[in-house]
Amino acid sequence: MIWESSDWKEPLLESASRLQKLSKSNEIDKSEFVQIEKDVFIGFYAIRKLMDTSKISDSTKIFDVSLKCFPNLKPVDYMNWYRVDELYDLSGKQCETKTLRALCNFIVHSYVFMPELNDEGHLVSFYVTSDKDRNKKLYSVSIEQVINIFKLVGSDYPSNTKMVRNPKTGDWDIQSW
Numbered sequence: 001m002i003w004e005s006s007d008w009k010e011p012l013l014e015s016a017s018r019l020q021k022l023s024k025s026n027e028i029d030k031s032e033f034v035q036i037e038k039d040v041f042i043g044f045y046a047i048r049k050l051m052d053t054s055k056i057s058d059s060t061k062i063f064d065v066s067l068k069c070f071p072n073l074k075p076v077d078y079m080n081w082y083r084v085d086e087l088y089d090l091s092g093k094q095c096e097t098k099t100l101r102a103l104c105n106f107i108v109h110s111y112v113f114m115p116e117l118n119d120e121g122h123l124v125s126f127y128v129t130s131d132k133d134r135n136k137k138l139y140s141v142s143i144e145q146v147i148n149i150f151k152l153v154g155s156d157y158p159s160n161t162k163m164v165r166n167p168k169t170g171d172w173d174i175q176s177w
Contacts, residue, residue, distance in 0.1 A: 005055035005157070008046045012154035015039035016147045023123045023143045028115075036115055036123065040146060041107060047153050048104040054163070054176045056156045063100045063152065068093050068140040076134040081112050084127050088138040096139075100149065106130045106139060116140065 002008055019039060022032055050056050070088040074080075080087065098106075107113070111134040116125045125142045158176040166173050 002049060002053050002055055005050060005053070008050055008055075009154040009156070012043055012046060012150040015043045016150035016154065019123070019143055019147050019150070023147070025123070026121045028117070028121065028123060033115060036126075037113065040113075040126065041110075043146075043150055044104045044107040047149070048101065048108060050153060051101055051104070054158070054161045054174045056153055057158045057177050058175055059177070060152055060156045061100070063149070064097050065100060065103050065141075065145060065149070066095055066097050067103070069096050069137045070094070070140070071137055072135050076111065076129075081134070082114060084112065084114060084138060098139075103141070103149075106133070112138060 018035065022028060022036060025032070028036075051061050070090050071092050071094070072087065073089055074087050076087050084090070106128050109130045109132070110128050111131040112127060112129045114127045115123055116127060118124045123143050125140050126146075127138050127140055129136075129138045160177050162175045163172045165171075
């Protein structure tokens with residue numbers, strides 16, 4: 001259980017700042033790619049943990065994210081997962097709206113995770129799909145979305161919480177705003 005949420009939120013804001021700088025960098029080296037991956041994975045794990053508490057507002061918990069997605073063309077496995085241009089129809093872009101929790105789960109359970117750079121070498125997004133969805137579709141999450149989500153959650157300190165015991169389950173129903 002998370003007692004002090006700032007210990008989880010402040011690193012999100014630090015990661016957002018690092019990702020912002022890397023999105024403007026022309027050259028990203030191997031250690032920075034590792035840092036990107038760590039920031040994203042640990043950040044979305046932290047968000048998922050915070051969503052299970054009353055430490056962020058309900059409006060943040062139900063935040064929806066618009067994602068680009070691309071249909072699968074061929075089976076994805078351990079030997080080819082990085083060949084996204086061969087495995088997915090990157091010209092067949094579609095859009096889907098997912099909950100923040102669903103995005104957290106895609107990332108925490110990712111089978112494919114690959115940063116995408118533009119022609120100038122700037123980090124613009126990353127491709128991700130979960131172990132369960134790898135043969136269905138690939139998602140693209142813009143780095144701007146990640147930064148905004150990290151800032152949203154990292155700055156969300158509810159001022160009110162209401163807890164009512166659910167008579168059917170015995171659990172607490174919690175509202176935070």
